Amino acid sequence: xxxxxxxxxxxxxxxxxxxxxxxxxxxxxxxxxxxxxxxxxxxxxxxxxxxxxxxxxxxxxxxxxxxxx
Numbered sequence: 407x408x409x410x411x412x413x414x415x416x417x418x419x420x421x422x423x424x425x426x427x428x429x430x431x432x433x434x435x436x437x438x439x440x441x442x443x444x445x446x447x448x449x450x451x452x453x454x455x456x457x458x459x460x461x462x463x464x465x466x467x468x469x470x471x472x473x474x475x
Contacts, residue, residue, distance in 0.1 A: 407436065410456045412447045412463055413471035416440075424466045432462060 416422050422442040429438055434453035441447070449459050463470050 407450055407452055408454070408456075410449045410451070410454075410459050411473045412449075412460065413445055413473055414440075414447050414463055415469040416442050416445055418442075421466075421468060425463055425468060428462050428466050429459065432458070 414425060416425065419442065422440045425447060426438065426440050429435060429440075429447070429449060432451075432454060434451045435449060436452060437448075437450035439446075439448040447463065451459075460470060460472065
């Protein structure tokens with residue numbers, strides 16, 4: 407199981423919801439945690455790559471800072 411973490415600029419619940427919806431559309435997400443308070447997105451998956459999730463978050467229009475894996 408791979409665990410990926412991303413620092414995502416989210417200013418409201420709508421932002422967090424957009425990121426959550428986008429990631430949940432991906433096949434292979436085992437666990438997802440979107441923390442508006444900490445501006446942190448954590449994804450667990452057996453089949454997804456870090457870059458696939460990163461690009462999905464970027465498509466929501468949110469600023470993403472990569473966290474070293």
